[in-house]
Amino acid sequence: MTLTIWLSLFTICLLGAMSPGPSLAIVAKHALAGGRVNGLATAWAHALGIGIYAIITLVGLAVVLQQSPLLFKTISLAGAAYLAYLGINALRSKGGVAAKLKSGEQTTAIQSAREGFLISILSPKIALFFIALFSQFVAIGNGISDKMLIVATPLVVDGLWYTFITLVLSNSLVVDRIRAKAVLIDRLSGVVLLLLALRVLWTI
Secondary structure (H helix, E strand, O other): HHHHHHHHHHHHHHHHHHHHOOOHHHHHHHHHOOOOHHHHHHHHHHHOOOHHHHHHHHHHHHHHHHHHHHHHHHHHHHHHHHHHHHHHHOOOOOOHHHHHHHHHHOHHHHHHHHHHHHHHHHOOHHHHHHHHHHHHHHHHOHHHHHHHHHHHHHHHHHHHHHHHHHHHHHHHHHHHHHHOOHHHHHHHHHHHHHHHHHHHHHHH
């Protein structure tokens, strides 16, 4: 794989990671409510899910989904259900930023990692990303080193981006400013998550 092709892959992966969505909301929630360790656990568990999608795409997920629309619909429905669950919890401030900041409840790093992984692995948006964009690079990489680079690039880019988000949001000055707006943040994130779930259902 040439440097030019890799830079194209890197750019697409970075833009995909930076696009606002449920992944950002989940990482932000755990970084704000649980602190830096929880945010990092969420970030890298999410990146693990990205890596799994990369591996699956590498071995032919694009072909499988094209030939099995029922499988893709199942993944989409599971993702929509999970987004709706997170959205309802945020609206009710159960498990959201407001509840945890107010009560001082500490979420374990394992719980944070679980949410980060699930929001990644159950996201139809990420599945579409890899099918529509990432799969074009799979045909280019013939050697083992190329395949490893194709898998590692989106995983590392995603993990480093959300690590940056975590480091920014886990700063004490940022937390103090957000604390007063915690309920509003919960309500807004809840609405966004529910709208995303409805959008997934609409496109199925």
